[in-house]
Amino acid sequence: xxxxxxxxxxxxxxxxxxxxxxxxxxxxxxxxxxxxxxxxxxxxxxxxxxxxxxxxxxxxxxxxxxxxxxxxxxxxxxxxxxxxxxxxxxxxxxxxxxxxxxxxxxxxxxxxxxxxxxxxxxxxxxxxxxxxxxxxxxxxxxxxxxxxxxxxxxxxxxxxxxxxxxxxxxxxxxxxxxxxxxxxxxxxxxxxxxxxxxxxxxxxxxxxxxxxxxxxxxxxxxxxxxxxxxxxxxxxxxxxxxxxxxxxxxxxxxxxxxxxxxxxxxxxxxxxxxxxxxxxxxxxxxxxxxxxxxxxxxxxxxxxxxxxxxxxxxxxxxxxxxxxxxxxxxxxxxxxxxxxxxxxxxxxxxxxxxxxxxxxxxxxxxxxxxxxxxxxxxxxxxxxxxxxxxxxxxxxxxxxxxxxxxxxxxxxxxxxxxxxxxxxxxxxxxxxxxxxxxxxxxxxxxxxxxxxxxxxxxxxxxxxxxxxxxxxxxxxxxxxxxxxxxxxxxxxxxxx
Amino acid sequence: xxxxxxxxxxxxxxxxxxxxxxxxxxxxxxxxxxxxxxxxxxxxxxxxxxxxxxxxxxxxxxxxxxxxxxxxxxxxxxxxxxxxxxxxxxxxxxxxxxxxxxxxxxxxxxxxxxxxxxxxxxxxxxxxxxxxxxxxxxxxxxxxxxxx
Numbered sequence: 001x002x003x004x005x006x007x008x009x010x011x012x013x014x015x016x017x018x019x020x021x022x023x024x025x026x027x028x029x030x031x032x033x034x035x036x037x038x039x040x041x042x043x044x045x046x047x048x049x050x051x052x053x054x055x056x057x058x059x060x061x062x063x064x065x066x067x068x069x070x071x072x073x074x075x076x077x078x079x080x081x082x083x084x085x086x087x088x089x090x091x092x093x094x095x096x097x098x099x100x101x102x103x104x105x106x107x108x109x110x111x112x113x114x115x116x117x118x119x120x121x122x123x124x125x126x127x128x129x130x131x132x133x134x135x136x137x138x139x140x141x142x143x144x145x146x147x148x149x150x151x152x153x154x155x156x157x158x159x160x161x162x163x164x165x166x167x168x169x170x171x172x173x174x175x176x177x178x179x180x181x182x183x184x185x186x187x188x189x190x191x192x193x194x195x196x197x198x199x200x201x202x203x204x205x206x207x208x209x210x211x212x213x214x215x216x217x218x219x220x221x222x223x224x225x226x227x228x229x230x231x232x233x234x235x236x237x238x239x240x241x242x243x244x245x246x247x248x249x250x251x252x253x254x255x256x257x258x259x260x261x262x263x264x265x266x267x268x269x270x271x272x273x274x275x276x277x278x279x280x281x282x283x284x285x286x287x288x289x290x291x292x293x294x295x296x297x298x299x300x301x302x303x304x305x306x307x308x309x310x311x312x313x314x315x316x317x318x319x320x321x322x323x324x325x326x327x328x329x330x331x332x333x334x335x336x337x338x339x340x341x342x343x344x345x346x347x348x349x350x351x352x353x354x355x356x357x358x359x360x361x362x363x364x365x366x367x368x369x370x371x372x373x374x375x376x377x378x379x380x381x382x383x384x385x386x387x388x389x390x391x392x393x394x395x396x397x398x399x400x401x402x403x404x405x406x407x408x409x410x411x412x413x414x415x416x417x418x419x420x421x422x423x424x425x426x427x428x429x430x431x432x433x434x435x436x437x438x439x440x441x442x443x444x445x446x447x448x449x450x451x452x453x454x455x456x457x458x459x460x461x462x463x464x465x466x467x468x469x470x471x472x473x474x475x476x477x478x479x480x481x482x483x484x485x486x487x488x489x490x491x492x493x494x495x496x
Numbered sequence: 497x498x499x500x501x502x503x504x505x506x507x508x509x510x511x512x513x514x515x516x517x518x519x520x521x522x523x524x525x526x527x528x529x530x531x532x533x534x535x536x537x538x539x540x541x542x543x544x545x546x547x548x549x550x551x552x553x554x555x556x557x558x559x560x561x562x563x564x565x566x567x568x569x570x571x572x573x574x575x576x577x578x579x580x581x582x583x584x585x586x587x588x589x590x591x592x593x594x595x596x597x598x599x600x601x602x603x604x605x606x607x608x609x610x611x612x613x614x615x616x617x618x619x620x621x622x623x624x625x626x627x628x629x630x631x632x633x634x635x636x637x638x639x640x641x642x643x644x
Contacts, residue, residue, distance in 0.1 A: 090553060103558075106503045110558030161558075274612050277564040286558065317564075322500065329503040332563040456559035 003370075004105060004327040007095045013044040014189060016052060016213055017196040019059035020206025025052055025213065031186055036102035036335040036376040037325040043100075045186050048214040053183075053221040056212040060152035060179035061227045063207025068149050068177040070205075075175055076123045081202035082171075083119045086112070086195075093194055097163050098326035100188040102334040102376065103286050105326055108163075114459070115167040118477070121459040122171035128482050129176055141494045147486035149177035150229040150253075154222035156243070157192065158234045159185035159337050160289045160398075166192060168463060168476040169232040169255070169485075174208055176485040181210045181228070183218050187338055223247055230254065230484070232476065234291070237396075237422075237468045244471035255484055256471035257291065257463065259396040260424030263417040264294040264453065265439065266310055267410065267430035268301040274451070275429045276313050280332075282427070282453030284321055284380045287336050288345075288400035291469070292425045292447065292454050296386070296393055297404045298413045311384060311404060315360050318380040318402075324369035331369060335376035336399060345378050345399030352392040352403070357383035363400060388416045396422070410435055418444045423466030425455040446470060499568040502614060505606055506552050508570060509621075510545050512599050517541035519577040519595060523588060526579070530639060537632060544624050551620035561613035566606060573602040589640040596633045600625045 013030065015022040025046035033043040067075070086093065090112055097108040133144030153173050157166045166182050173180045184192035189211075196211045212218055223231050223246050230253030233243050240256035247254045264282055266275060282294035297314065299307050326334040336342045346364060353359055363379030378399055386393050386403035393403045407413035417426050427449030428439040436450045446464030449455035457463050462475035474484040499505050517538045524534035556562055575595050579588055603625035607618035 104501065104503075104563055106501050106556065106562035107558045109503070109553065109556045110560065110562060113553070113556055114558065164558075277561040277613055280564045281559075281561045285563065290558075292559075329501055329507060330499070332500055452559075453561070454559035456557070 002329070003325065004095060004329065006099055006327060007092045008042045008099050008190065011041055011043055013046065014193055014213055016046075016048055016056065017193070017200070017209070017211040018052070018056045019063070019210070020200065023052070025049065027052070033100060033188065033190065035099050036337050037372050039373045039375050043190055045189050045213050047186065048212050048218055050217065050221055053212050053214060053218045054225070056181045056210040057152060057154075057222070057225050057227050059207040059210055060181050063205060064149075064151050064179045067174075067179055067205060067208050070177070072126045072129060072175070072177070075177065076125050078202050078204045079119050079123045079171055079175060082198055082204070083116060083123065085198040085201055086116045086119065089194070089198065093163060093191065095327065096190055096194055098334070100190045101159070101162055101337050103326050104331050104334050105329060107286055107334075108326065111161055111164045114456070115164040117459040118164075118167040119171045122175040125175035125482075128479070129486065131488075137492070141492060143490065143492045146489050146491065147176070147482075148489055149485065150487055152179045152181065152228055153230045153232065153485065154225075154228045155180065155182045156219045156222065156231065156233045156235065157182060157184045159187040160286065160291075162188040163191040163195070165234050166195070168234075169481060170209065172481045173485050174204065176482060178229070178485050179208045179210075181212060181222060183212050183214055183222060186213060186215050189213055223252070224250065226250070228252060231256075233257070240471050253484060254472045255474060255476050255481070257465055257476060258469055258471065259422060260291040260293070260469050261295050261394065261396050261420050261422045262293060262424055262445075263296045263298055263413075263420070263426045265298045265300060265407075265410070265413045265417070265426070265428045267428065267432065267435050268303060268306050269431045269435075270429040271431060271451075272310060272313055275310075276317050278429070278451070278453030279314060280317055280321065283402045284318060284333050284400045285454065287333055287378065289337060289341065289398050290454075292456055294427070294453060295397065295401075295403065297402055298407050298416060299404065300407050300410060300413050302408055307406060311360075314402075314404070315382050318382060319361055321380050322369050323366045323377060323379050325372055328370060333380065333400065336378055337376070339375060341399060342376050342378050345397055345401055348392050348395070348397045348399070348401060349381055352383045352386070352390065352401070355390045355392070356385065357390060357392060357403065358385040360384050388419055394420065410438060414439060414442050418442070421468040424469035425449065427452055427455055446475075497570045499570060500564065500566055502552060502556065502562040502565055502610075502617070505566050505568055506548060508568065509548050509602075509606075512573065512575065512602060513541045513545045515575050515577050516595055516599060519575075519592070522579060523592065526588070527585060533635060533639070540632070547620050547624065548617070551616045555615040555617065560615065565610040565613040567609060568602075568606060572605075573598050575599075586640060586643070589636055592636050593633060593640070596628055596636065600628050600633070603628075
């Protein structure tokens with residue numbers, strides 16, 4: 001199969017999108033954006049100055065009063081246009097993700113589709129934002145709730161889903177009448193620039209949506225700024241906790257979706273043929289760089305033959321995964337997004353060996369399809385004989401490394417999973433409704449899969465999370481995010 | 497060649513439909529009497545591509561097993577579409593039926609492989625296979641029976 005054409009052909013320095021204008025940063029701190037598969041520099045990104053971040057926040061603040069009074073119908077018409085533009089540019093948007101992030105083209109298209117779905121759901125705001133009322137709470141007195149927007153919100157984006165994750169929030173923020181400042185990850189910010197181009201073309205008024213490039217300093221300004229009403233964040237637990245604390249001090253709302261260590265529990269009655277592809281996607285999709293990725297595989301039962309059957313199929317299928325450039329259609333797993341990410345994964349593999357894990361599949365020297373430098377590539381890696389106390393079983397690796405362990409029964413599997421500090425997404429593979437119900441009832445995790453490897457909630461459901469995987473009250477997506485972006489105002493009235 | 501990813505399979509589907517369209521276009525030029533029938537097949541091929549792409553782009557999700565949904569061996573579905581000068585009408589129709597059978601087999605095999613993993617895509621495959629079996633193959637067989 002041929003390599004699909006790369007959409008980014010020349011290196012340009014990215015601009016900020018502030019108040020409807022493309023503004024060149026005055027910063028002299030410029031980072032390279034590198035295609036992780038080819039190691040070619042594809043763009044340059046400025047680390048914007050504090051003044052520039054403040055300008056973006058001011059633009060969002062000043063755009064708010066007019067945008068807030070724009071009717072919900074008029075606001076969602078802008079989003080309908082944005083959706084149409086995203087559909088028209090679907091393939092280009094997807095290929096940009098592969099070029100800047102490294103994921104396979106199927107994964108990128110999937111990310112684009114999920115991003116568009118957020119915009120689609122947000123267009124339902126005229127219904128979704130309705131309040132409620134009750135006549136005669138006392139004779140002649142009526143009470144109602146109205147939902148109102150709050151002002152300017154900030155978003156600090158992760159690198160692993162450069163297109164989709166900011167869309168978990170931005171369409172809902174705009175549809176509810178708020179304004180928005182996105183700070184993309186400096187590793188792969190081009191997708192957000194492409195979205196801003198479409199926002200501009202869709203006729204969303206200046207200042208309603210802003211993109212500011214930068215790193216930790218820009219993020220700090222966003223979370224500490226008095227004119228920002230709330231922060232949405234997706235990233236590590238360490239940073240998420242810090243954001244939650246800082247925003248608490250300044251009274252900001254927060255959604256912080258953070259790290260994970262997800263358990264995939266395979267019961268003795270699971271359909272193995274159907275389970276293995278789901279496990280491949282779960283553990284090795286997006287090169288393991290997702291908060292919903294499987295990390296620990298728990299094979300349940302005392303039957304050695306079942307354990308060996310599942311393990312052999314898991315290792316055998318993973319060993320055949322085609323690792324390469326995501327724009328090669330035959331590639332099933334791309335590189336990791338950065339050298340840092342790769343080194344982190346390699347460090348954990350070393351730890352796994354040192355702590356007594358049995359390395360059944362070693363991805364440290366990946367067999368790459370095509371002539372690409374191995375700089376960011378890590379092949380599928382599988383450890384067996386892992387116990388829940390080992391570092392590789394407890395900490396988030398964020399790479400294609402699977403730890404296999406055994407549990408004598410479902411009860412033990414749930415206890416192992418619940419010992420984790422994290423609670424993002426666990427799944428059970430079984431043909432027993434009783435086992436699935438027990439798992440769903442007891443397991444301490446925000447998102448639960450039954451025969452599903454990637455438990456990714458749709459746009460109209462909240463993206464849940466518990467324990468060290470989430471800080472906040474309301475989640476991203478669904479009705480939760482609409483509540484997050486609105487204040488409930490209660491009106492009690494009596495006419496004399 | 498083995499295909500595993502959804503992207504590869506969708507591209508391969510497009511290739512099969514295009515090869516088939518080229519073949520029928522040539523038949524329409526050679527056998528003008530049945531030009532309308534053959535050109536309608538060409539149009540249908542284009543619609544099939546749209547239908548498959550629409551299903552794929554509409555449901556593809558990073559959460560589905562897009563990269564692990566297939567084990568398609570393209571050697572099983574190689575089409576012979578070239579017609580020599582000597583190929584007569586009956587032989588050409590037999591060739592067309594053979595092409596249809598291979599494409600139907602491809603669609604059904606691909607649908608079976610991906611039925612648990614790719615939402616609406618296998619359904620689109622099955623619909624096209626059924627349409628080919630019931631309409632196109634039947635029409636080709638009728639032409640063959642009727643003779644030149």
